[in-house]
Amino acid sequence: MSKGKRIVLASRPAGEPAPDNFRLEDYDLASPGEGQVLLRTIWLSLDPYMRGRMSDGPSYAAPVPIDGVMEGGTVCEVIESRSPGLAAGDIVLAHSGWQSHALVDGRGLRKIDPNLAPISTALGVLGMPGMTAYTGLLAIGNPQPGETVVVAAASGAVGSAVGQIAKIKGARAIGIAGGKDKCDYVVKELGFDACLDHRDADLAAQLKDACPKGIDVYFENVGGKVFEAVYPRLNNFARIPVCGLIADYNTIFGPDTPTPKWANSIMRAILVKRLTFRGFIVTDFAAMHGDFLRDMGQWVREGRVKYREFVTEGLASAPEAFIGLLRGANFGKQLVRIGPDRS
Amino acid sequence: MSKGKRIVLASRPAGEPAPDNFRLEDYDLASPGEGQVLLRTIWLSLDPYMRGRMSDGPSYAAPVPIDGVMEGGTVCEVIESRSPGLAAGDIVLAHSGWQSHALVDGRGLRKIDPNLAPISTALGVLGMPGMTAYTGLLAIGNPQPGETVVVAAASGAVGSAVGQIAKIKGARAIGIAGGKDKCDYVVKELGFDACLDHRDADLAAQLKDACPKGIDVYFENVGGKVFEAVYPRLNNFARIPVCGLIADYNTIFGPDTPTPKWANSIMRAILVKRLTFRGFIVTDFAAMHGDFLRDMGQWVREGRVKYREFVTEGLASAPEAFIGLLRGANFGKQLVRIGPDRS
Structure with missing residues (x-):
C-alpha cells in the first residue's frame, strides 16, 4: 500500500507557534470510494488565518483538532477518480490541507484550467487572497478617484492586490511593508504612490507626510502598531474593511492574553463577528x-x-x-x- | 426699543456643566433688514449634542464662542418679515438658539403647518431626533423580522422612535432606560418587548436573559456602561449605528480627560468622524x-x-x-x- 505524508497539529501554541506544535507523519493511502477522488497535492497555500484555527477559542470557524491534519487551500492533481466529471490528470482547487495526498468528496473541488494562468494563482491573486482584496476594497472601502487608500502588508498576497486595485479605481495607494526591499517592490513594481517601512520609528510622521489629505480607506489586515499610526489620520467618512489582524494574532489567540490594549478587543470583535460600526450625523x-x-x-x-x-x-x-x-x-x-x- | 432675553455661554464647562457656565442677559431687538425676519421663540429643543458645542476640542461642528448665544433648534412665530414667502403669524422651524427672539435670514427657515401635528413635534418625533432614529436604524441598522434591536435612552426622543420603528419592521425591541417609571412606559406605552434599568447592578445578566438570541442591531446613543454590557452579546453581522455617547460626553469633552477606557477613544472617533468599521470574511x-x-x-x-x-x-x-x-x-x-x- 502506498504511503502519504501529512502534518498534523501536535499541540496548541501558546503565543507564537513553534515547530513542535506540528508533527510530520506517514499514513496509508486508500482508494476512492463512490463519489470520491484521490488527490496529489501540488501547491499548498499558507495564510495568516491558520493561526486562528490552531487555537480553540471562539471564532468564526472550528479549530483544527489535536492530531488533526492542518487545514489549508491546495492545488492538486486528480490521481484516481470515482466522481463524475473528474478524471485522472485534472488540476483542481481543493482545501485538502497540509498533506501530500488526500481522499476527498469530488463535489467540493473546482477544476482549474492550466492554460488560463499559472495554476498557483488559484491560491493567490486569482484565489482567496485576491478575492479578499477585491471584495473588501470595493464592497466596503469603495475608493473614489483622488481618495487615499492605505494598506499594510503591501507586498503580500492581499495587500498587493488592494493597492493595485485602488490605483485602477483612481485612488492614491500608500503601502506599508517590512523593509526596504519590499517597499521598493511595492512602489517600483506594483505602482503604489508610496510605501513606508513599519520598522521605522517615525512611521506615524512618515504616514502624515505620505497622506497630506488624510486617509479615506484603511484596509486593515495587520492591526497593532500600524493601526495605531493610521488611526489619527483617518478622515471623516473613512471606511475600514477589517479582514485580518496578523500583528496581534499571537496575543489575541494566545491562552494568556494580557489585558488587551484598547484597540485589540474591539478590533477582534469587528473581525471575528463581522460587525459594522458606523458613525453618523443625521x-x-x-x-x-x-x-x-x-x-x-x-x-x-x-x-x-x-x-x-x-x-x-x-x-x-x-x-x-x-x-x-x-x-x-x-x-x-x-x-x-x-x-x-x-x- | 423692545428687549429680548438670551442665554449665552459664559465659560466652558470642565466635565459636567454647571449653572455658572451660562448667563441670562437682555438685549435690544432690531427690525429686520432686507431678506430677514424677526422671530419670537415658542419652543426650544434641548439635545445632548449641545454638550459638544460647549467645548472647543475638534468635532464635526464649531463650538459656541464664549459670550455667544447657545445654539439650538426652535419653533418660532414670525413677528415681522422682509423675506419673500414668510409673513407675520407663520410658524417656522429655525435654529435660533437659546433666546426669546431672533433676527435671522429667512432662507434658513422651514414653515410648519400647525394643522398637521402639534408644532412641538417638529423638534421631536417629526424633527431631528425622529429623523436620527429613522435614518440610523433603517439605513445602517437595517433590522430584519425576528432580529433583536437594543437601544438605550429608550424613553427619550431618539430611543423611543428607534424601538417603535424596529417593531414596525418586525424586529424585537429591547430598551434600556433609567428607572422603573421609564421602563414601564417603554414597555406598556411604546410596546417594546422589554426594557431594562441601567441602574441595576446586574444589567449584563438581565440583557442576556432579554436577548436569548443575541443582539443584531445596537443603536448606540449612550456609550459607557451600557455599551460594555451590550458588547459581548453582539451577534455575528451585528450593525451598530453610532449617533451619540451621552454617558461619556462629560469626560470625552472635558479638559482633563482621563486616560480613555478602551472603548471611549475608538467610539468617539467613529462618532465624530462618522467612520465605518466593518469586519468581513471573504x-x-x-x-x-x-x-x-x-x-x-x-x-x-x-x-x-x-x-x-x-x-x-x-x-x-x-x-x-x-x-x-x-x-x-x-x-x-x-x-x-x-x-x-x-x-
Missing part, C-alpha cells in the same frame, strides 16, 4: 428626509409611533434643564417652552 | 465571485495587477514557513511546493 442622510416625513408622519398619525415631551417653562430654565438632560432627568423629548403658541 | 461576499474572476483575471492578463509568490519546497517546510509568515518573513504570496506540476 445630516449625512439629508436625502432621506422626504421618506422620513412621509413614513414617520403616517406612523405618528396612526398611533404606531408615540412620543412624549418633557417640558420646562421659560428661557431661564434652559441651563438646569440641559444639565438634567445629561443626567437623564428628563422623561421624553426635552423642550423648553419659551413663549405661548399664539402671541 | 466568503461573506460569495455572490461577488463571478465579478472577481472576470475583473481580476482581466487585470492580471493586462499586467495591471501583478503578483509575487514566495515558495518553500516540500511538505516538511510548511511549519517553519508558516511561523515565518506570521513574522513577515515572506515576500509575496506564501506557497509550499508539495509536488511537481505533472506526476
